[in-house]
Amino acid sequence: EAGVTQFPSHSVIEKGQTVTLRCDPISGHDNLYWYRRVMGKEIKFLLHFVKESKQDESGMPNNRFLAERTGGTYSTLKVQPAELEDSGVYFCASSRDSLAKNIQYFGAGTRLSVL
């Protein structure tokens, strides 16, 4: 079974540019999560999809961030326009049954550097 895959692994952009991160969850996992770790800080939740619906987007920092999951498969996270403080590692995770133990399987992350 393939794990959660994220693309790209690393992205370097200039302030003001747009970047789109992609996450492919484990096949059959309806739940998809985005987290990020800003330098020196803890890993923080951004949002949670159940299939194509946003179940919880309480962690989204501002309206420069847009997450989509059309068709309930892969998800994209777009940052537009990117700011310096957006630099960090963005993790995606998926889980099968959110009502049970909620064990989430994580991808390797996308390291975003905004210069």
Next chain:
Amino acid sequence: SQQGEEDPQALSIQEGENATMNCSYKTSINNLQWYRQNSGRGLVHLILIRSNEREKHSGRLRVTLDTSKKSSSLLITASRAADTASYFCATAIMDMGRRALTFGSGTRLQVQP
């Protein structure tokens, strides 16, 4: 203030020794989980303990949970060089449809061969 603060921030031990990491949290939880992250890799789930459990074992891992003190500990026995990684505790509230995990700041473990 953070949910899930861990100590120590860094720990260096010799192979064969035991490693203990602690985690504190602030709110009521449904369960607490421990994850490991090797450098440049994703987080790997290690073990989950429910709020009504006090201790759990999995191989060389032993987790304890004290809900009265809102704290947990992860013990790795007979450590190996391959255990070198960052370890994170994560709490799950799981109410009102919320499934987000709240992570601690992590403990960097270095096991010297």
